[in-house]
Amino acid sequence: MDHLQTLDKYFQEQRDTHLEQLKEFLRIPSISSLSEHKNDMQKAAEWLLNSFQAAGLENLSIDETAGHPVVYGDWLHAEGKPTILVYGHYDVQPVDPLRLWESGPFEPEIRDNKMYARGASDDKGQVFMHVKAVEALMKQNGSLPVNVKFIIEGEEEIGSPHLEKYIEANKEKLAADIIVISDTGMYGPGHPAVCYGLRGLCGVQIDVQGAKGDLHSGLFGGGVANPIHAIAEILASFHDQEGTITVDGFYDDVRPLADEERDAYKALNFDEEALKEEIGVTELFGEKGFSHLERTWTRPTLEVNGVFGGFSGEGLKTVLPAEAGAKITCRLVPDQDPDVIIEKLKAHIEKHKPAGVTVNVTEFDKGKPFITPFDHPAIQAAGRSYEKVYNVPTAFTRMGGSIPIVAAFDEILEVPVVLMGFGLSSENFHAPNEHFHLENFDQGLRVIGDYYYEIAAFSKDELKK
Structure with missing residues (x-):
């Protein structure tokens, strides 16, 4: 019996147990952005640590940061074999609006072979799969074909503000030959994908100030600059009629x-x-x-995410507003630098600022883009593991979204990052009724287990960037 048959038998026998364990994990309301859930964050970290121990991982720790803790565990007895660092997160998004949930967001429920709960797809379900794949191999063989390290954080949903510092301080502890992350999606139902590139991100808020207070539009309209007109003019200046971004130098490094x-x-x-x-x-x-x-x-963007100012209540109010503003984000591609792009945005806004108003630009989230050559051995090995289980060719894709910490891993640890996800774009992550298709849970367990054998066949030198 080969290892895939052995894994299949084990996961079939343990399926009900595993799903009940996953429900335990999903019941913990580990919402990182809300301070009232601080104790729940600790509880989720402790639950994860106990699951590491049950799987056979060693050197377990809950490592404190300036925010929520990082959970670490490893197994390092495969002498001479490569080391895989598995990254994921145990925090989840808020659940509002609660009224749109068909079942409680922290009351896991299986309907139509889908697990419904906040975090089911993003990312507790996918983290859980990696833990159970290790547990299966340890139960069946008493060992793993490769060395593994796990680093599971509690702040991904708020931009991982403290993780980069943690990685820098623990470079030796986290040293590996490849990093594997399951926080992305499939190309479509039954069609697996390995993601080899992510767009970066930068965002700003533009605040326009006119008069010192709101003015009567009959007395002052036509004689004083209207901040809403000004913000509309600035926003319209960002693109031409065909959607090309008109900020000077925006595409220089693409x-x-x-x-x-x-x-x-x-x-x-x-x-x-x-x-x-x-x-x-x-x-x-x-x-x-x-x-x-x-x-x-593969192309950068500049999107207006929100516009505000003036009166928006019922009926009409003849006011000339004193303030208006907008929030914009840019998705960036390799080799664009978020800091450089923000400076170009500021210069563009200053150049197109209408007379009679003052403009202030506030910087928000920033993250660098990431790409690994899709012909890298670790990427291609992931494709083979998917194909063995799903029996269809694997797509090699980039993703339009951003996971800023991926670029930090790439730069600090200097090893390839393999993004092999099992979610689907229809699974409502970040929205009410988040769910995870259990056929991908079942098949994903087998894919992960097989991937460890695929990587074991390489020397460390073959896996270098």
Whole structure:
């Protein structure tokens, strides 16, 4: 019996037990952004540590940070074999609006072979799978084919503000040959994907000030600058009619898309018509000369996320507002630097600021883009493990979203990062009725277990960046 058959037998026998254990984990309301859940964060960390111990991991610790703790465990007895560092997070998003949940967000429930609960897909369910894959191999063999280290944090949903400092301070402890993260998604139902690139992020708020207070629009309208008009003019200046960003130098450092990547995306036969129907739009829109996948995976963006100012209540109020503003975010691609882009944004805003108002720009979240060559051995090995279990070719994709800490791992530890996720875009992570398709839970356990054997076949030198 080969290792996949052995794993399959074990996971079938333990499935009910594993799902009940996952429900225990999901019942803990580990919302990192809300201070009233500080004790729940500690409880989740302790639950995870106990699950590490039950799986056979060693050198266990709950490592304090200036925020919520990091949970660590390892098994390092595969002499001469590569070391995999598994990263994930145990914190979850808030649950509002509660009225839209069909079952309690922290009362896990299985419906139609889907586990419903906050964190089921993002990221407790996927972290749990890695722990159980290790446990299965230890129960079956008494050892692992590779060395493993786990680092599971409690602040990913608030931007991992303290993790980079933790990684810097623990470089030796976290040293590995590859990093594996399951916090991304599949290409589609039954169609696995290995993500080899993430967009970076930077965000700012633009505040426009006019008069010292709101003015009567009849007495002052037409004679004093209107901050809402000013913010609209600034926002309109960011793009041309075809969606190209007009900020000077914005595209200067963008790495061109390789021909082999463009060919790989074409081979996915992405259905743009189906997407339009799914999201309820008549046309897709974006930078000229690029497909939808290319625009959302490999090109930078500048999006207006919110606009505010003036009177928005019922009826009419003839006021000339004193203030207005907007929040914008940019998704960045390799080799763009968030700090450089923010300076270009500030220069653009100053250049296009109308007369009669003052403008202030406040910086928010920043994260660098990440990319690993998709022909790297560790990436291709992940593809093989998916294919053995799902029996379909693996897609190699980039992702339009951002996981800022991935770039920090890449730069600080200087080892390849493999993003092998099992979620689906339809699973409502960050929204009411978050859920996880249990067929991907079942198959994902087997994929992870097989991947450890795939990596064991490489020397450490073969896995270097």
